[in-house]
Amino acid sequence: MRLGVLDVGSNTVHLLVVDAHPGARPLPAHSHKAELRLAELLDEDGAIGPEGVDRLVATVADALQAAEDKGCEDVLPFATSAVREASNADQVLARVREETGVDLAVLSGAEEARLTFLAARRWFGWSSGRLLVLDIGGGSLEIAYGMDEEPDAAVSLPLGAGRLTAGWLPGDPPDPAEVKALRRHVRARIARSVGEFTRLGRPDHVVATSKTFKQLARIAGAARSTEGLYVQRALTRKSLEEWVPKLAAMTTEQRGGLPGVSEGRAAQLLAGALVAEGAMDLFGVEELEICPWALREGVILRRLDHLPAQEPAAFGG
Numbered sequence: 001m002r003l004g005v006l007d008v009g010s011n012t013v014h015l016l017v018v019d020a021h022p023g024a025r026p027l028p029a030h031s032h033k034a035e036l037r038l039a040e041l042l043d044e045d046g047a048i049g050p051e052g053v054d055r056l057v058a059t060v061a062d063a064l065q066a067a068e069d070k071g072c073e074d075v076l077p078f079a080t081s082a083v084r085e086a087s088n089a090d091q092v093l094a095r096v097r098e099e100t101g102v103d104l105a106v107l108s109g110a111e112e113a114r115l116t117f118l119a120a121r122r123w124f125g126w127s128s129g130r131l132l133v134l135d136i137g138g139g140s141l142e143i144a145y146g147m148d149e150e151p152d153a154a155v156s157l158p159l160g161a162g163r164l165t166a167g168w169l170p171g172d173p174p175d176p177a178e179v180k181a182l183r184r185h186v187r188a189r190i191a192r193s194v195g196e197f198t199r200l201g202r203p204d205h206v207v208a209t210s211k212t213f214k215q216l217a218r219i220a221g222a223a224r225s226t227e228g229l230y231v232q233r234a235l236t237r238k239s240l241e242e243w244v245p246k247l248a249a250m251t252t253e254q255r256g257g258l259p260g261v262s263e264g265r266a267a268q269l270l271a272g273a274l275v276a277e278g279a280m281d282l283f284g285v286e287e288l289e290i291c292p293w294a295l296r297e298g299v300i301l302r303r304l305d306h307l308p309a310q311e312p313a314a315f316g317g
Contacts, residue, residue: 002029003303004072005296006063008056008104010039010082010138010162011211011265015063016296017070022307025122026300032066034059035264038082039138039162046087053092061100076299078105080112081139081160109140109156115298117144117151120207122301123293129204132197134279135294136212136272138162141190141279145197152200155193159186161212161265161272169271172252179248182271187278194282206285208235209294211265212272217290218260219243225260233290237280244273 014033018026041052135142139160144151168182222233247270256266
């Protein structure tokens with residue numbers, strides 16, 4: 001069947017269309033995305049303003065039309081931290097539902113972490129052993145750890161790259177004192193959760209998902225996306241530590257000129273790098289591997305798990 005997953009995230013609204021059936025890997029057929037950066041559109045009361053809501057409704061309607069055009073039998077719509085934490089979330093969801101017919105399921109932070117973990121587990125398989133999965137979004141940082149498909153520990157922290165950039169780094173380039181203050185905040189916040197994971201033992205494999213980690217790995221020398229999903233891409237703490245001060249000294253325009261860095265994400269890259277560096281340092285990670293699958297794939301896989309399996313053909317039939 002052809003499925004669409006509509007991800008209303010803190011940075012983008014992304015429709016991913018896949019051809020899928022139980023027991024097989026989802027095959028991407030189409031991608032439709034728009035950058036809204038909702039995490040940066042919250043007003044001082046934590047609400048998504050009228051302009052942001054208008055843009056969200058229009059973007060969801062466009063994505064729904066794209067899903068219809070591509071022949072999707074079903075669309076799985078969900079929203080993450082920017083909508084989840086908006087003070088007017090109920091009103092925003094109601095307006096989206098009234099004007100588009102789309103009933104956005106709002107995932108909790110823990111659900112985000114668990115579904116992202118599922119995607120990483122399916123990608124790397126059982127031989128990867130105990131997995132530690134890190135995911136930096138626009139609004140939050142998800143961390144999950146475990147041996148099985150359901151993690152033994154999963155948390156979501158308010159340390160997304162978009163949220164932190166809007167709240168802590170107004171300058172371009174940012175003020176060194178503000179960078180230092182954000183670094184201290186990030187590490188203190190992550191440190192509160194480290195014990196919950198370290199008591200479970202050291203992971204056998206550390207992986208990361210999200211655009212932020214992919215871009216950091218790319219500027220540190222990882223293969224470009226055009227080389228395909230199956231090329232191994234890694235990020236070391238040493239290279240990240242070398243890049244953080246360079247990023248802090250750059251303007252948004254200069255960061256946008258780095259390999260693999262999109263213009264829309266360039267402003268957030270420093271905050272994302274500080275979160276990535278802090279997480280790797282506090283969890284004692286020297287190197288991690290980039291996972292091509294993340295939350296959207298986790299949502300699709302969970303849906304496929306609940307579909308009836310096709311009966312196998314009779315032998316010789």
